[in-house]
Amino acid sequence: MNTWKIREIKPEDNQQVKELVRSVLVEMGVPKVGTAYEDKALDDMTRTYEGEKKVYYVVEENSKIIGSAGIAPLTGEEETICELQKMYFLPEARGRGIGMKMINQCMDFGREQGFKKCYIETLPYMENARKLYHKNNFEVIEKPLGNTGHYNCTVFMVRDL
Known part of the structure; x- marks a missing residue:
């Protein structure tokens, strides 16, 4: 039996999520500029993911x-492409x-919202993440899609939904 559960983010989760994202980025040696580390969204993830066609999940354990x-x-591609963000x-x-x-x-949420493809950006040295994405049918593409502002991310992947 799992001791963890996936659920939608709540306002009281915001600080823990910000700390989690930043600690993993620091652990991985990710630049603090041009990546999710400096995203203003981290200050209030609940508000960032309010509204249509957006969701943010957390995994809670104990x-x-x-x-x-x-x-x-x-x-820049809002009609047909969603982005897997801050995983x-x-x-x-x-x-x-x-x-x-x-x-x-x-991916189920993206499909339910009518998106046709899902996009993600990552870094070459985040090998375990890239392996997980590849196992989930993400394929590397040559150039970025949309306009994420994460200019230090150099691996671009997409998959059909």
Whole structure:
């Protein structure tokens, strides 16, 4: 039986999610500029993901947020392409099948919202994340789609929904 659950973010989760995202980025050696680290959205993820065609999920275990991910329209491609955003897991969440469940839940949401494709940006040295995306039918493409503002992300992936 799982000791964790995936649920939608609540306002009281905002600070934990911000700390989780930033701690994983620091752990991975990600630049603090031109990546999710400096996103203003991290200050209020609940508000960022309010509205139509957006959702942000957290993984909760023993009252602690151990992972998170969101889906939203890809800026500049809003009609048909969604973006898998800010998917991060603390070390204790990794290797337990949680990432796979999270991606499935996010892809289901994207499909329900009428999106045809899902896009993600990552970094070359985030190998485990790239393996997980590849297992979930994401394929590397040459150039970025949309306008995420994450100019330090150099790996672009997309999949059909």
